[in-house]
Amino acid sequence: MDQLETPPARPWLAVGQEITGLLERIDPAAFARVVGAFERQGRRWFFSGQGRSGLSAQMAAMRFMHIGHQVHFLGEVTAPSVRAGDGLLIISGSGQTPVSVGFAEIAKAEGAEVIALTHKPQSKLAGIADIVLPVPVETTAQFGGSLFEQTCLILLDAVILDLASRIPNAHKLMWHRHTNMQ
Template sequence: MDSRQIAQSRPWLAVGQEITDLLGRIDAVAFARLVQAFDDPDQRWFFSGQGRSGLVAQMGAMRFMHLGRTVHFVGEVSAPSIRKGDALLIISGSGETSVSTGFARIAKAEGAKIVTLTHKPAGTLAGIADVTLHVPVEKSEQFGGSLFEQSCLILLDSIVLGLAQQTPDAHKLMLSRHTNLQ
């Protein structure tokens, strides 16, 4: 059965296969640099993205908060100003979104570290960033940037998993930080 037949009869498998194929093309050295960017547990992090990429950034920020990291989502009313020594993670498929590139320029001018996940490694955002992870979307049967966004979430969760494995009683600690106002 070819991929089009699978997509018609069992679309969840087609989505899973696309994600698996993309993750198999992630550069391990570049991913290790991304993980290394999160080495300092005391560093303040700001997460950002527009549209669905922003939703993924919010989910990533939540998990890093569960790990005990100081994390803010850009645009939230409680987010402080970014400063030297801080870091900004931006998710942008195109790497050209004007709001995201503007945020990167502001943060860079303040002396913050810029990290990006993008499928355009030669884009404007990657040119500003200190660390870029190329998320190699080539084609997808899914609409819009779904494959990019799904893969970014899995990549961020992979970093969290790795950091949690280095923390004694990580799941217990993370659960203690999970919201109880729900």
């Protein structure tokens, strides 16, 4: 990113430019495969990621619950076992995180479909996954994996937007499923 494009007093524009630039490089066919996997009705979905990737996965899982999917986050005490016919979505920048790779291996052995969002499409996780949505982070002015994690959340919100466009009264249904314990 060219630091000269954004005045230093407005760093939020620099973040926005990075996200926009990355979103422009997303493979539409890979995105469509993710949407297609979530169109299958009646499937249980499990989400996972470690660290901040896990936080992005948790936020996305909530939205998928809002549109009516049966969703669990791995590691939560109420998450049941992953079995054949289920789906597992994992967010991992490196695609090498041992816990994430282990979860993918177990899910595949059980007959679940695995989706991976990673910026390393040649990684071990990507090799296990049935569907890979590459998030091609190259350089960033932000610390650590921030650009990757932000973009993954936006991409999964875009999947929700796509799916919700085919659900009658989607926003009304989503508000009905939104927590009322706040």
